[in-house]
Amino acid sequence: MFASLCRRRLLLHIRKIPGGGGGTNPLQSILGTIPPARNSYSSSAVADVSNSEPCPDTVSYLISCGLSPTAAAAATTGQRLRICSTDKADAVCALLRHYGFANADIIRTLRSAPSILIVDPERILRPKLDFLASLGFEPRKIATAPFLLARSLDKHLVPSIQFIRGIIGSDDDLRLGISRIPRALMADVDKNMRPVVEALRRCGLTEAAISKLLVIRMGVLMASPDRIREIFEELKAIDMRIPDSRFVYCFSAMWGVKRGTWRRKLELFQSFGVSEGEVLEAFKKQPTIVLLADESIKRKVQFLLDELKLGITDIMLHPVILSYSLDKCILPRCAVLTVLMREGKIQRDIKLLQALLGSSKIFSTRYVLRHADDVPDVVKAYEGKIKFEGFV
Incomplete structure (x- = not known):
């Protein structure tokens, strides 16, 4: 019912705004002009600094909302933020909860954009929250990009959505794309x-x-x-x-990735003993390997080489394994395989890399659910309750 109402409001907005619409955005003037490429407010993005000391009452209010004393002080230092009316601030928090914001979402929002507490919740915030909700935008996603609430609804948010929808077409894909990188709407x-x-x-x-x-x-x-x-x-x-x-x-x-980072990733993979050509072929198969942190790459490759005794060439031929979480995916799967080896359910000379590859559903069906009744430990191992301690 609520989602349906929001969608109707969205259609009314889009129909009445030919090419962007008019209107002012008081929240924008409070929060200042925010560069599109930034993930959060800088201290200067909220207001010009006349008093760099945080307001004690404002800090106390932020702490009551769940921020730590350090985070509350940091959020207000250098900002002309004074919560003169706790009624208005309470109304803002109540409105966010009404739209599905959990306490963690509100804390994250206030940590980045504390000035949201002093704007008019009904006149300024509700129309934008209506609009974002009509798109199926989850509160936790808005909380990662609260600066969107500083943008004019008529002049920026609606025209942006209109333009992107014209390229993507599907509302489901539109929602998916924006949810992955909400700040793109900036x-x-x-x-x-x-x-x-x-x-x-x-x-x-x-x-x-x-x-x-x-x-x-x-x-x-x-x-x-x-x-x-x-x-x-x-x-x-x-x-x-x-x-x-x-x-x-x-x-x-x-x-x-930046150009320097791209070159560094190539050199890092080559340091394990493969050619640049092999690295480039691996990149083409699994492009996200260059987005992994250096330490993550090193840890996974060393584990696969030292514990599983795989060859680096095999790893580069199946680079998708590097996109798996070591702690949440690879280690639990290895623990399951050791349990099954111990019980004689699978051979010890099984091809480990092939066994580890595949979706969670495929692995679970093949190695966990199939043996859960007669080897209950496989479930515990898959849940991380039995740790992997190496293959014997």
Whole structure:
């Protein structure tokens, strides 16, 4: 019922706003102008500083909302934030809860954007929350990007959604893409979004490929046309061609790393004893390996080499294994396999890499559910209650 009402309000908004609409946004003037590329407010983004000392009453209120004393002081230091009316602040928090914000979501929102507490909840916040809810935008996602609430609904949020929907088409894909990178909505339609899409077209991407890319990595809308062209050249240099179905995934990953980081990742993988060509082929198969932290890569590769006795060439031929969490996926699966080996349910010379690969559903069906009745320990091992201590 609530979602249906929100959707109707959304349609009314879109119908009455030809090309962006008018109206002012008092919240924007309170929070200041926020650069699209930033993830959270800087102290100067909220207001000009006239008194760098935080207001004790404001700090106390933030603490009562769940922030730690340190976080509350940090959120207000250097900001002209004074909560003169706790009634208004309470009304803001109540409104957020009404829209499904959990306590953790509210804490996260206030840590980044404490000035939200002094705006008019009904006149300023509710219309935007209605709009975001109509899109199926989860509260926890809004909490990661509370600066969206500083944007004008009529001049920015609605036109942005209209433009992106025109590229993607499906509301489900629209919701998925935005949920992955909510801050992409900070990009300006005419200054950022449209030039990016036009650059992608000029470089040869089809409309379907552009739509797919935005669903995968909506943040591309914040790139510059020059960076778009650079990525195309970089992918061309490694012989990744546009018609290849993997191209948009490689493009997405390449956008996510700086040039220096890209080179460092190549050198890191090569340090394990493989050629640059092998690394590039692994990247084409599993582009996200260049987005992993260096320490994560080292830890996983060393585990696979030392504990599973795999060859580095085998790992690079199946790079998807590196995208699995070591603690939450690989180790529990290894624990399950050791239990089954101990009970004689599988051979000790099983091909470990092939056994570990696959979705959770496939692994669970093949090795856990099949043996759960006669070997209950496999369930405990899969849940992490029996730790992996190495293959004997």
